[in-house]
Amino acid sequence: MKLAFCGFRHPHIHALYTDALAHPALEIVAACEEDAGTRAALQDHAQVTITHDNFTTMLTEVACDAVAIGDYYGRRGELILQALAAGKHVIVDKPVCTSLTELDAIERELRNRNRKLGCMLDMRDRPQMIGLRAMIRSGLIGEIHAINFGGQHPLLLGKRAAWYFEPGKHGGTINDIAIHAVDVIPWITGLNFAAIHAARTWNALAVDFPHFHDAAQLMLSLENGCGVLGDVSYLMPNSMGYTLPLYWRMTFWGTKGVLESSITADHILVALDGEEQPRHEPLPAGNPGGYLQAFLDDVAGKPQEDRLHTQLILDRARVALQIQAVAATEGKGKPLS
Structure with a gap:
């Protein structure tokens, strides 16, 4: 090609x-x-x-x-x-x-x-996410009822491309960052998103650019009722960049226990009901460049159901944009009396 x-x-x-x-x-x-x-x-x-x-x-x-x-x-x-x-x-x-x-x-x-349309939704190619998916799909922690994720990034004002802070060029922090979680959570769990309960963005650190909402949080649910809470703010310490264990940390709570990992972790934390201590499980192999191979397979007329393909990418983008729209229209909240 x-x-x-x-x-x-x-x-x-x-x-x-x-x-x-x-x-x-x-x-x-x-x-x-x-x-x-x-x-x-x-x-x-x-x-x-x-x-x-x-x-x-x-x-x-x-x-x-x-x-x-x-x-x-x-x-x-x-x-x-x-x-x-x-x-x-x-x-x-x-x-x-x-x-x-x-x-x-x-x-x-x-x-x-x-x-055909491909997209660099490469979090699903990471070994941590591949391992979480295998464990959850095996039933290790039972039915999933709650998920927390943190996709915070460093703002890096002065180093990050200047267009980020120019009106009309960025499009929103949820659409920018949360799209990874919107893609990988259904891929890991086998459950699609069912509802947007709340979303909010606001200006926190980029005070010289008040139109730029660098902080963002959201509350969603999956089709089985599982609650999902996420934060994708640009609040990570600049000096530590993308190195902290908090970077893309995901926690899954099920009927039989808890799983947690992040894309800087060298293991998956497993805490099962009935065991006295959590354990660290090694990571499986990653799938570097998987998003690109999925695109080539789609173009060749050989898309795979559990991999990225045109319709899935469109569906994921639509969910992210819908969450961003909720933040834009309903994110101010109701003041307490």
Whole structure:
């Protein structure tokens, strides 16, 4: 498959570029960056060679089967639609887009043109999540009744891309970060989300950008009634980055016990009713690049039910955008009297 890239304004896209370089079924044939500052920053990049500064021109000049998109969040929906109109499959960093209207249009174009959509929802490829899934699906802790997750990130103001803090370019912290939990929790448990009970975002640390809501919390439930509480705020200490054991920590409470891990952990904590002490179970093998292989399988007409595919990605994006919308419209709460 011939793959072209558009947009390098978020570092995640570099991981996709690296994975694509290493994949024997892929050939990178072009790379476009329309932002002059980002192009300049990439001049000495060890891997990425920018070939175009205009996406329309690249689509016209370059023969490719698929386009990988990593521009700022608010631009992604537009670029996806443009690529689909040109007959290309698309793989995108998360989030897919920043509005339900855009998502509806993308879904229509995918269906009408029989194209496929991939997404870098790579948390399900982590060994911790693979291990949690195996244990929960085996019935180790029984029926799941409560889930807590913390996906807090460091804000890194001054280091994080400036567009994050420009109105209209980010699209919301829940849509940005919680999409990973929205994807991986049903994948781990086998239970879909059933209801949004509450969601709130607010400005906490980025006080010079009051429109930017860098704090976010949510309350959901799964189809069996299991409660889900999550926090995806940009409140992690900047100096510790992504190293704390709190980073993407997930706790699952079942009828027979508790499981917990995080993507910085080297084990899964298992605490079963009837045992006197919790134990640490080793991690299974991870599945690096699994999201990319899932996309290629989908394009080849061989999607697998338990792996990412076009409709699943659209469904996950819709849930995240719906939670973000609740935070925008109902997140102020009711004052106590």
